[in-house]
Amino acid sequence: MSKEDAIAQFAQIFRTYGYEGATLSRLSKAAGLGKASLYHHFPRGKEEMAEAVLEYVNHCFQELVLEPLQGKGKPAERIHKMSQNIGEFYRFGQDSCLLSILSMGDAKDLFNAPVKKAFATWLNTLAGVLVEAGYDSAEAYRRAEDAIIQVQGVLVLSRSLDSTDTFERVIQELPDNLLKD
């Protein structure tokens, strides 16, 4: 297994169990390596593994969600593409948001800055597209906030109810909600 594959497996562990619940035993099993071997690749231990996961997830998010927003088409088309890819990014509601997970408990102190930055980038990128679509910047920012809130909210609800049907509906309605009126 490549290092990147291992990090992708780690991501699932952190998302599922949280930072405290992501024990070295679980991470070791997910990577198919002994606990001691993990320290060869991540000398600073669990914290460095979480950093690698955060970097990896940010990279995926950049490709799937941010780049489509910065593409060439009409604003409406870009927003549609973003919404589709959000579905893929969160595996249609099966995955929790890593950022929201890392904003809890002890992890909050460790990852406060990058988590804030990631949300701010999403907010600003989406608001930028809405400004292009004709909204003034305050209204664009509110709508971008509302969209992110809907995504985060439906992820929580999907996890709590063990059901992804509401996720599908919310993602499908996201473009219309962003551009209506």
Added chain:
Amino acid sequence: MSKEDAIAQFAQIFRTYGYEGATLSRLSKAAGLGKASLYHHFPRGKEEMAEAVLEYVNHCFQELVLEPLQGKGKPAERIHKMSQNIGEFYRFGQDSCLLSILSMGDAKDLFNAPVKKAFATWLNTLAGVLVEAGYDSAEAYRRAEDAIIQVQGVLVLSRSLDSTDTFERVIQELPDNLLKD
């Protein structure tokens, strides 16, 4: 400190650190008792403490959010009261939702049933008011889902961004969103 006061303190620990992160050391400190003393009041240990917290929080939620919805006034007034009290219940975005916390990691297996039930009750109670307000039941249910999604989403965002201003806006707009069109 009364048992109920201790349970309220426990709730803050579970909300802040999650089920795994809510260690007996932290719970003991929050209650102002030694670890061993906790077992006098909660013989089955941490799991029983979390059960007590869940029961306590459900009770608060019942009083603050559900009962106003089942009151006597017009639907619009009841929804307005619910929204106000949601602000109080979540301390205006400073608190995470205990249900969403208990739907993660190992706690998910332990508390799946009551968490699902609590969300279902909220959904059905709110949808009932919207039916009274004139929506057909499918539309009422969708709107109730959307409102709960907005609340959960803004709680995540508030926690991640360490800011409660968006929370205030979303709660304020909640009644209009539920009843518009």
Added chain:
DNA sequence: GTCTATACACCGATAGAC
């Protein structure tokens, strides 16, 4: 680069004095 063995702290939980 991966392993076994181990160190030491903290976990949840219990025994028993007071």
Added chain:
DNA sequence: GTCTATCGGTGTATAGAC
């Protein structure tokens, strides 16, 4: 009813053989 002391287990992390 609360405490100190302690248990067995697991947590993160390290040492050193191969």
